[in-house]
Amino acid sequence: GDSVTQMEGPVTLSEEAFLTINCTYTATGYPSLFWYVQYPGEGLQLLLKATKADDKGSNKGFEATYRKETTSFHLEKGSVQVSDSAVYFCALSAAGNQFYFGTGTSLTVIP
Amino acid sequence: SQTIHQWPATLVQPVGSPLSLECTVEGTSNPNLYWYRQAAGRGLQLLFYSVGIGQISSEVPQNLSASRPQDRQFILSSKKLLLSDSGFYLCAWSIARDRVKFQNYGYTFGSGTRLTVV
Secondary structure, eight states: OOEEEEOOOOEEEETTOOEEEOEEEEOSSOOEEEEEEEOTTSOEEEEEEEOSTTOEEEETTEEEEOBTTTTBOOEEESSOOGGGOEEEEEEEEOSSSOEEEOOOEEEEEEO | OOEEEEEOSEEEEOTTOOEEEEEEEESOSSOEEEEEEEOTTOOEEEEEEEEETTEEEESSOSSOEEEEEETTEEEEEESSOOGGGOEEEEEEEEOOSOHHHHHHHOOEEOOOEEEEEO
16 A cells, blocks of 8 residues: 655754655555645644656755655755754655655754 | 634543544635544554545544534544543645645645643
8 A cells, every 4th residue: 555654763963964854655656745844833734745756846945856766755955954843744645535644753953 | 715723722631521623624615624643752643534524434443533514624522532542633634536636735734732631
């Protein structure tokens, strides 16, 4: 069945460091891929998405490229800020009415 | 524009008491609606989803139930809470039935309810 495997955390980085959070997926058909962010005490917000192979989603300095050959959708940011501290969820949507979420990766950025 | 409202934001309830969490969506019709639970330090668990009024699919058998009395209203309930029901409950909606649009737009989540059962 469809699933998402996400890099386990927690991840702690210094401000301005480079961030990569790995995400790989298993899906039948052609899924859309998403990254959601959850700030402390809040619900999930859509961060970026990609709907087909080789698409690059980007928002707030974050980027992720839909790689069909490696079934991956890794999240990257060149220079993280303290305000980026949050939990990040990778997700996929294939046929049907459901999303499949990764287990979440907690990121803490220290000044 | 579409908005999703979820309340209450926090709730402390004794074991054995009933529960009712409400979620409403504005600005759209015939949405798919979802209830997720996020236990402390863990990922998201899909509890229920609904594709229409009175249509509820349960993903995990447990102490909870869901109802959809109106098109844009989704209610999560329990007759008797357990300690293990503590967690962060999230409601979400998505565009329904059109697979292409669903895949493009994704979910929109409410702000969540933090439930502590004591």
